[in-house]
Amino acid sequence: MADVADTLFGADSIPLPQGGPLYLQLKRWIEDAVHRGAIKPGDALPSERDLAARVEMSRVTVRKAVQHLVRDGILVQRHGSGTYVAPQPNRVEQSLSQLTSFTEDMARRGMVVRSVWLDRGLYAPSPEETVTLGLSSSDNVARVARLRLSGDTPLAIERAALSASVLPDPEAIGTSLYSHLEKSGHRPVRAIQRIRAANLDDADAKLLEVSPGVASLHIERTSYLASGRVVEFTRSIYRGDTYDFVAELRLGDSRSTR
Amino acid sequence: MADVADTLFGADSIPLPQGGPLYLQLKRWIEDAVHRGAIKPGDALPSERDLAARVEMSRVTVRKAVQHLVRDGILVQRHGSGTYVAPQPNRVEQSLSQLTSFTEDMARRGMVVRSVWLDRGLYAPSPEETVTLGLSSSDNVARVARLRLSGDTPLAIERAALSASVLPDPEAIGTSLYSHLEKSGHRPVRAIQRIRAANLDDADAKLLEVSPGVASLHIERTSYLASGRVVEFTRSIYRGDTYDFVAELRLGDSRSTR
DNA sequence: CAGTGGTCTAGACCACACC
DNA sequence: GTGTGGTCTAGACCACTGA
Numbered sequence: 001m002a003d004v005a006d007t008l009f010g011a012d013s014i015p016l017p018q019g020g021p022l023y024l025q026l027k028r029w030i031e032d033a034v035h036r037g038a039i040k041p042g043d044a045l046p047s048e049r050d051l052a053a054r055v056e057m058s059r060v061t062v063r064k065a066v067q068h069l070v071r072d073g074i075l076v077q078r079h080g081s082g083t084y085v086a087p088q089p090n091r092v093e094q095s096l097s098q099l100t101s102f103t104e105d106m107a108r109r110g111m112v113v114r115s116v117w118l119d120r121g122l123y124a125p126s127p128e129e130t131v132t133l134g135l136s137s138s139d140n141v142a143r144v145a146r147l148r149l150s151g152d153t154p155l156a157i158e159r160a161a162l163s164a165s166v167l168p169d170p171e172a173i174g175t176s177l178y179s180h181l182e183k184s185g186h187r188p189v190r191a192i193q194r195i196r197a198a199n200l201d202d203a204d205a206k207l208l209e210v211s212p213g214v215a216s217l218h219i220e221r222t223s224y225l226a227s228g229r230v231v232e233f234t235r236s237i238y239r240g241d242t243y244d245f246v247a248e249l250r251l252g253d254s255r256s257t258r
Numbered sequence: 259m260a261d262v263a264d265t266l267f268g269a270d271s272i273p274l275p276q277g278g279p280l281y282l283q284l285k286r287w288i289e290d291a292v293h294r295g296a297i298k299p300g301d302a303l304p305s306e307r308d309l310a311a312r313v314e315m316s317r318v319t320v321r322k323a324v325q326h327l328v329r330d331g332i333l334v335q336r337h338g339s340g341t342y343v344a345p346q347p348n349r350v351e352q353s354l355s356q357l358t359s360f361t362e363d364m365a366r367r368g369m370v371v372r373s374v375w376l377d378r379g380l381y382a383p384s385p386e387e388t389v390t391l392g393l394s395s396s397d398n399v400a401r402v403a404r405l406r407l408s409g410d411t412p413l414a415i416e417r418a419a420l421s422a423s424v425l426p427d428p429e430a431i432g433t434s435l436y437s438h439l440e441k442s443g444h445r446p447v448r449a450i451q452r453i454r455a456a457n458l459d460d461a462d463a464k465l466l467e468v469s470p471g472v473a474s475l476h477i478e479r480t481s482y483l484a485s486g487r488v489v490e491f492t493r494s495i496y497r498g499d500t501y502d503f504v505a506e507l508r509l510g511d512s513r514s515t516r
Numbered sequence: 517c518a519g520t521g522g523t524c525t526a527g528a529c530c531a532c533a534c535c
Numbered sequence: 536g537t538g539t540g541g542t543c544t545a546g547a548c549c550a551c552t553g554a
Binding site for chain 3: 536537538539540541542543544545546547548549550551552553554
Binding site: 024060068071072073091093096097098099187188189190191192193194195196197198199201202212213214215216217221238240243244245246247248249250251 | 282330331351355446450454455456472475496503504506507508
């Protein structure tokens, strides 16, 4: 079986595109090879030193091309092992109009979801938590932070803050925060979400097992009880390569032609 | 007036943090200086060569630290000019439940919005357009691509495709596609949006005047008439540092406890 | 013009994976 | 071990900005 180097540098190999900086020429060349299917997801690329010798560039320049492709999600690098074409990610969709529990939502699609606890306990509230959760200064706040995974693939980081009066014992949560809240009659019926894009910092990238700087969705959610009281304030970080959010829009009623 | 170099390297300067790679030490150090307010938005940093000499690192290492900060939106670099602390972006909010026109939406907030046409005309449809817009093979497709700006700041790139029967003359659109459609009785009343995060490629980054690789929101929108017919299919790219999308969620009705 | 960021090189050593 | 990616250096030249 021919290895990848033969495929890329064999007799019918395609020459590097011309024009612009060398690292961009090499980047385009590798990107095209992946999109053509000349090298497939999971395939290993030649080592950086090997590539550098073959295309007659310095290793620094090769690394620059490769790291751009890593940032774009085309390649992945594993320290001590090699550089590989990134696997096709299975994108997951989530509704932006129905307030659903992560666990219940995924179960409905037959996906196996796990959580790893990053933190849970009772704390003195920050000023921000005091305001958004409507706490008095003597109240405690319950913080629960989880890493969400589907199989072995991390999907999201979720950091929630709730009033201790709603969640007096954070340790008692099973897999689903919402079903735990439901038992005590505190399941939210309404929420406001604020969504933005941001590059992952080093710490969160490590947790999600992607490269720092990769695009991610940051979602802030404030959930309310039927009474109007705030139940939870959650900041979540979703991997950009595995998540789609879907929203249905209807004609606005605040138009000038009322 | 003391310049930035004096502020950073003066008598009461703060030493570089220890531990880990040099470029990350330098990155943390600059990041802290910005967050402390020791250097403010708009201020120029010392040149890369200057910085390298002062912290006793090679220029390559300094560049690595700086480019990480550029990617994170902390700094901006201008070729031939210098490196500056990034200005505080004014974030813009957009609703994810009301189907509003960009132009009308911004006007309601008193913001001055301009559009620059990137492309508009009639074309033979792509297979994807044929399917999503429900065209027959003889139909043409109208494509309109715009760069949206608030003042001189680019906000978003919008590429829309509509059936030529709905928009026979793309050149006739004024500033608002939706008000143009309204005149011909084709204003959509409902839309499905799909939102994801992605790193900007070089071309789109140039249009939006940010660095390649910066996080952005990619939105695909399919809009429908009251009759159920598809009016437009639009792909938009919003700058991650200037846009928040807001959605209101309600308790889902597809729960197991129906 | 001088000064800035942008690209590129050859060579070195370290940290980790895999055998 | 050997081979991989990760970091770091000193020095060079190019392309752009701005006085």
